[in-house]
Structures are given as structure tokens and as C-alpha cells.
Amino acid sequence: MPTPQAAILAEGLQKRYGEKHALDGFDLTVPRGTVYGLLGPNGAGKTTAVRILATLLRLDGGRAQVAGFDVTREPRKVRRRIGLTGQHAAVDEILTGRQNLRMFGRLFHLGSRQAVRRADELLEQFDLTEAADKGVKAYSGGMRRRLDIAASMLLAPVVLFMDEPTTGLDPRGRNEVWNAVRSLVAEGTTVLLTTQYLDEADQLADRIAVIDSGRVIADDTPVALKSTVGGDRIEVVVQDVADLPTAHEAVRRVASAEPDSDDDARRVHAPVRDRVAALTDVARTLQDRGVDVEDLGLRRPTLDDVFLLLTGGRTGSSPAAEPSAESATTKEGTPA
Amino acid sequence: MSTTSHPTRSAQLPDLDGPDRPIYWAFADCWTIVRRGLTHLIRQPSNIAWQLGFPIVSVLLFGYVFGSAMAVPGGGDYREFLMPGLFGMTMAFGFMNTAYVVVLEGTKGVTDRFRSMPMASSAVVTGRGVSDIITAAVDLAVLALTALVVGWRSDGGALATFAAFGLFLLLRFALIWIGVLLGLMVPNEEAAGNLFAVAFPFAMISSAFVAPSLMPDWLGTLAAWNPVSSTVTAARELFGNPAAVGDSWIEQNAMLMAVVWPLIITAVFLPLAVRRFQRLSR
Ligand SMILES: Nc1ncnc2c1ncn2[C@@H]1O[C@H](COP(=O)(O)OP(=O)(O)O)[C@@H](O)[C@H]1O
Ligand SMILES: [Mg+2]
Numbered sequence: 001m002p003t004p005q006a007a008i009l010a011e012g013l014q015k016r017y018g019e020k021h022a023l024d025g026f027d028l029t030v031p032r033g034t035v036y037g038l039l040g041p042n043g044a045g046k047t048t049a050v051r052i053l054a055t056l057l058r059l060d061g062g063r064a065q066v067a068g069f070d071v072t073r074e075p076r077k078v079r080r081r082i083g084l085t086g087q088h089a090a091v092d093e094i095l096t097g098r099q100n101l102r103m104f105g106r107l108f109h110l111g112s113r114q115a116v117r118r119a120d121e122l123l124e125q126f127d128l129t130e131a132a133d134k135g136v137k138a139y140s141g142g143m144r145r146r147l148d149i150a151a152s153m154l155l156a157p158v159v160l161f162m163d164e165p166t167t168g169l170d171p172r173g174r175n176e177v178w179n180a181v182r183s184l185v186a187e188g189t190t191v192l193l194t195t196q197y198l199d200e201a202d203q204l205a206d207r208i209a210v211i212d213s214g215r216v217i218a219d220d221t222p223v224a225l226k227s228t229v230g231g232d233r234i235e236v237v238v239q240d241v242a243d244l245p246t247a248h249e250a251v252r253r254v255a256s257a258e259p260d261s262d263d264d265a266r267r268v269h270a271p272v273r274d275r276v277a278a279l280t281d282v283a284r285t286l287q288d289r290g291v292d293v294e295d296l297g298l299r300r301p302t303l304d305d306v307f308l309l310l311t312g313g314r315t316g317s318s319p320a321a322e323p324s325a326e327s328a329t330t331k332e333g334t335p336a
Numbered sequence: 337m338s339t340t341s342h343p344t345r346s347a348q349l350p351d352l353d354g355p356d357r358p359i360y361w362a363f364a365d366c367w368t369i370v371r372r373g374l375t376h377l378i379r380q381p382s383n384i385a386w387q388l389g390f391p392i393v394s395v396l397l398f399g400y401v402f403g404s405a406m407a408v409p410g411g412g413d414y415r416e417f418l419m420p421g422l423f424g425m426t427m428a429f430g431f432m433n434t435a436y437v438v439v440l441e442g443t444k445g446v447t448d449r450f451r452s453m454p455m456a457s458s459a460v461v462t463g464r465g466v467s468d469i470i471t472a473a474v475d476l477a478v479l480a481l482t483a484l485v486v487g488w489r490s491d492g493g494a495l496a497t498f499a500a501f502g503l504f505l506l507l508r509f510a511l512i513w514i515g516v517l518l519g520l521m522v523p524n525e526e527a528a529g530n531l532f533a534v535a536f537p538f539a540m541i542s543s544a545f546v547a548p549s550l551m552p553d554w555l556g557t558l559a560a561w562n563p564v565s566s567t568v569t570a571a572r573e574l575f576g577n578p579a580a581v582g583d584s585w586i587e588q589n590a591m592l593m594a595v596v597w598p599l600i601i602t603a604v605f606l607p608l609a610v611r612r613f614q615r616l617s618r
Contacts, residue, residue: 054452058617076356079454090445094376106368107455109361135379151449 007032007067007159007190008053014061015048015214022048024214026062030192032158035185037201037222038194040211041307046194047087049211050161053192054084067158083152083160087167089144090151091136097147098123098132104151122150126180142173146180153184160184162193166200178203198306202226210310217310226301228309233299234278235269239292244268247293250285254278266294362456369463370470377471387433388475391422392482398422398545399486409547412578419488420500420577421544424568426475427508428539431515432531434468438519439528451616461613465512472508476501491576500574503594507567510598513605520612543568547580548587560586563597570594 008030015023023045030036038046051057053066055075064071067081091100098119105115123132126146136144145165152160162181166174181191181204195201201208202222210218210225218225234254236247244261247268251259254277255270262268272278275298286293377384398406399415406414441447450460480501490497522528541555542564548556559565560582569590572579581587 051448056448056451056617076454079452082452084449084452086445086448088443088445090449092372092446093444094379095372099375103368103372104449104453107365107450107453107459109364109454 005031006065007034008036008192009065010049010053010062011064012062013049013052013059013064015045015052015057016060021214023052023059023062026211026214027216028209028219030159030190032190033185033188034206035181035191035193035204037205037208038192038211039196039198039201039208039306040194041196044211045214046211047163048214050084050163050192050194054082054161055079056084080155081158083149083155083157085145085148085152085160085162085165087163089141089148091144091147093136096133096135097128097139097143100136100147101151101154105154108154110154118154122153125153125183126150127176140173141169142176145169145173145177149177149180149184153189156187157189159190159192162191164194164196167196174200198222198226198301210306212307212310218306225306228306231301232272232275233269233301234272234275234282235267235295235297235299236282236286236293237265237267237295239266239294241266243291246289246291247286250282250289250291253285254281269299272298358456362458362462365456365459366462366466369459370466373463373467373470376467377474384471384474384478388426388478388482390429391426391479394422394425395419395482395486406546407550408578409549409580410578412580415486416488416577417547417572417580418545419483420568420571420575421542422483423476423479423501423504423571424507424542424564425539425544426479427472427504427511427567428542428544428564429535430468430472430475430508431511431518432528432535433471434464434512434515435519435522435531436525436528438464438516439522439525442520443524447616457613461516461609464516465509468512468515469505469509472505476504488577490574492574496574496576500571503567503570503574506595506598507563510563510601510605513602513609516609517605517612520609520616538562539564543580547582549580549582556582557584560584563593563601566590566593566597 006029008028010026010028013023013026014021026045026049028036028038028049038049040046048057052059053064053071055071055078059072066078069077069081071078091097092103095103101119101122102115105118106112110118120129123129126149128143128146128150131139131143136147139147149160149162149165165181166177169177178200181193185191185204191204193201193204205222208218208220208222208225209216218228220228234251236251238244238247241263244263244266248259248261251268251270254272254274256273257271259268259270279296279298283293283296286296395418398418403414403418406418408414408417438447447460451457490500492500518531519528522531541559542562543559544564548559548565550556551559566586569579569581569587571594573581573591579590581590586593
């Protein structure tokens, strides 16, 4: 049996829909035992890439191996070694959680006793034992997703594909899914996870490939990717535009580069190194000078920032134009 | 990062690349999907009630409200004439249920999950077909009991009666493939609901409620050539119910056509449905 180091190997993948190139020379190497984030905006080609690697879609060019087998030539061997959770929780709504896992277990060709035991095991692992005999209709979004992941894990696959596993979930559901993914990683499953959220990739991934227009445009660790966009920024919005110069001055004292001011938005922002010290310092200065502050916070670089930088597509709008400023209480990301 | 295996795994999971045995798994996987369909029936029996609401309301509406105003050419009780028509209508509408489930499984990603698994891919379609036939048989049984309650009887003897129900199921079987094909073609559940606009005339422009000889000529011809008409007319003859058979060849050969039509429909639409399914990977 071939035992290559790479769990996923994609070389020059091409996929066309008419004139549209959904994938256009997509390359990716995912070492075994890692969590790889595939990050990109809507329409970038994330789903297409996952569907090709999961043998659902035929490729028009290039070559792809998953768990050591070619997806085109030996799809069945690939299917025995992968799990897939798509954009929706693909479970049977009418059946109970337990019935779902037993059914999928049988369809993975487990014997009936094996299917029963494996179902119990997975219900336990994904913390669904209590809800096991309830209809899936009664499940929360996070529970459905966990059941969906459990169903993907029936054969304990080498590679698990997850296409936007937390889209549409509330923060609690999102956390449940993140924990589930971490538990798989601890067992050595290789995970390829697509997401639109840098934050999510940051939480889970050892490495991130940024994809745009069907091609990987950056491939690095989350830390390195974020440092390319300059790390954390401090941001102040004042109530009176006349106070903007004062705010500018206050921010400059703590910034690691010249702050940007935006009169229309009454906003000053700048990159900072020591985020908490910077925040306290600016807050104190502004208070001492009697400046009325509408908003003050730290914000992490978003996917938009990474994108704007990587594609060089600064389109006039300042990177702070997104109302996604994080509050000063944001917790540190702790990748699994 | 740890790469040790989960302790409970390797011990009990099967050899990944054991023998393929495709024929065995085609049947075994089909059976698993069918069992799932049966579990659905058991877990939500009210579904059958909803599904049968329309035919049962029709029994009351056509049988009692319009019944006295409706004539059966050649004589006979209208309600006796009507019941096989309602059985046929229920079968004709059935393809919408098939289409709806196929659409739902597609949009929910269940179809993709199946396709990403090492199971026999044919089972996705055959399992659907067998489940639908079982559901249709339950539908027919409930409907027949309702008909008995309002006074309908089969005078044809046990064998002929079973043969008639067999013809209904044969029609339903043929329509599964149209349902699967449409289910793979329409984009979402709302669009699947719109299929009613097709199903309604398909069921109504037939001999189900009114003898084609009472319709305007062109419509009567259309109704007579509707596969639903052949099945319904053949069943009426087998049940010994008034059949109001016209003089045209198609009406005279209802028994033959009740077998031939479903075979033609299957021969055309089964390959189309399979091809469409395979094209999901495009
Ligand atoms: N079946 C399809 N037919 C036509 N175009 C498609 C199809 N699937 C995807 N595309 C196009 O391919 C591109 C990539 O889509 P997708 O892989 O779904 O992106 P993502 O998952 O990153 O949002 C998009 O521009 C999309 O419109
Ligand atoms: Mg997508």
C-alpha cells in the first residue's frame, strides 16, 4: 500500500463551466495530520476544489491524489478513505441521530453489529448520546453539524473535507463544531476546511491557502499571513471631527506606523504591536484631553484585508470601512 | 501534532480494500435505503394522511357533491366508476413525491454524501424506487379501505382485484423515473412544488373522473391516450366496475396498454434519469 507523506496532492487542477474557470491551475499539498484552511471569498472556487478532491466532480485538467490514490482512476479507494461534510448538514431529518449513523454505517459497508457499535462510539465522541434517540428535526444547528461530522467519520477516514462547516451557525454552534474538529485532529485525521472567515481558519488551521479566482494566491501559516497584513490595528472614532487631530496624535504615540485619518468617518486607525498597552494608553490620553469618543477598539486583520493586500486591489475604501472592529476584549486565538 | 490512531478504530473497522462484490452491494445498499424509507413511514405516519387528503376529499366531493350530476355513459353508478379513477389519480400524482424527495436530498447534500461514499451508486436510485413503490402500496391500501367504507366494491374476484392493484403499482413504478429525472432537473423545493401544474392536468385529462366520450373530441382523444386512462379503464374492467369504454382502439385495448404504457415510459425515462444522475459529476 502506498504511504506518501501528503494526504492531499493537487497539481494544476482545472475546472471550467462554459467560459467560467472555476479552478484555474489550483495547486495544493496537504501533509498528513494537519488541518489545512482553504480561505477565499464567495465564488473563489473552494467548493469546486473540495468536490473534485472528494470525487464528486470530474476535473478538466491537472492531477489530484487523496490518501495516496488518484481521484479519477481510483475513486472508490479514495471514497473509502475520506469523509465529507458539505455546505449543508447532510443528514436525514426524519430519522434519529442514532438511526442516521447506523444507516450511513451500513452504507459504508460495516456489518450490522459494527454499525451499531460505531454509531454509539461516535455519538459519545461528538457528545450526542443524550439526543441520540430524538429526531434530527429537533436538533440545533450545531448538533446537526456534529452529527454530520460524525457521519463523515464512520470509517475513521484519513482525510476529512469540510466545506464551510460553521456557516449559518450561531457562536455557540460554531464553538461546538470547532471543538469537534479539534478532537479529530487529536486523533490524527487530516482536515481540509474551507471558510470565508480568517478568524475560523486562525482558530483551527495549521496552514492556510488563500484562494482567489480558482488559484492559490498565498499559502502560509496563519501567523505569517496575518503579519503580511500588519497585525492588529487600533481604531478610534471621535464624535466631533474637530477632535480628529488630537486623536491622531494620541494614536501616533502608540502606533508602529503613521496613522490613517478619515474625516468623513471621523476615524483614525493605525497598526500597533502591543495591543492592550496601546488601547489603555490611547484611552487615557483621549480622556485626559476631554475628547468625546464614539468608538475605540482593536481590530484584527480580516480576510478582506488579506485579500486587498494579496490582490493589490486597494479600491479607495479604507480597510477599516468594514464594521467588523473587534472589541478590546477579544480573546487570543489559540490554534489547536 | 499527534498522529496516533484512535484506540477503538483499527480493531473493529473493516479491511478498506476487501473484495468489491458489486452485485451483492447493489442489493444490500438498495435494501438499506429501502429500510430508511420504511423507517420514515413508521416515524411519521401522518405523512400518509396528508398525502391521501386530496384523494379522500375527492371521494367525498366528486362522489357526493357532484355525484348525482355526473353520468356514466352506458349506465352504472358514478361512485363505482370514480373509485378506480381516484386510485389512478393518486398514482399519477405520485411522481411529484418522488421528485420532491430527490430535490430535497440534492439541496440538503444527502445525495452528495451518498456519492462520496464507497456504496453502490445505483442504490441511491433503486432504493428510492423500491421505497416509493412500498409507500404507494400503503397509499393504495388506505384508499381502498376508504372506498370500501363509502360503498365501493370489486366484483372481479381476488385474482382480478390483485391484478388491478398490480397495474396501478406498475404505473407508479414507471412514473418514478420521470420523478427522479425531474427531481434532478429542478433547482429547489419551490420549483418542485410547481410540478403540480404538470401533475394536475396529467391526472385530470384522463378517464379518471369523466369518460373521454363525454369530452370535446380533441380533449377526449387526448384523455383516451393518456397512460393514466389505460390503467384506470383496465382496473375498472378487472374490478367489474362500470368502465364506459369508448369505441376507439386505445380504449378497446386498455388492458394491453395498461402494461405497454408503463414499459414505454420506463424504457424512455429510466436511462434518462440514470444519465442525469451520472452527469452530476460534470
Ligand atoms: N455548476 C456550476 N455551473 C456553473 N458555474 C459554476 C458551477 N459551480 C460553480 N460555478 C462557478 O464557479 C466559481 C467557483 O464556485 P465555488 O467553487 O462554488 O466557489 P466558493 O465555494 O469558493 O464560493 C463561481 O464563479 C461559480 O459561479
Ligand atoms: Mg462554496
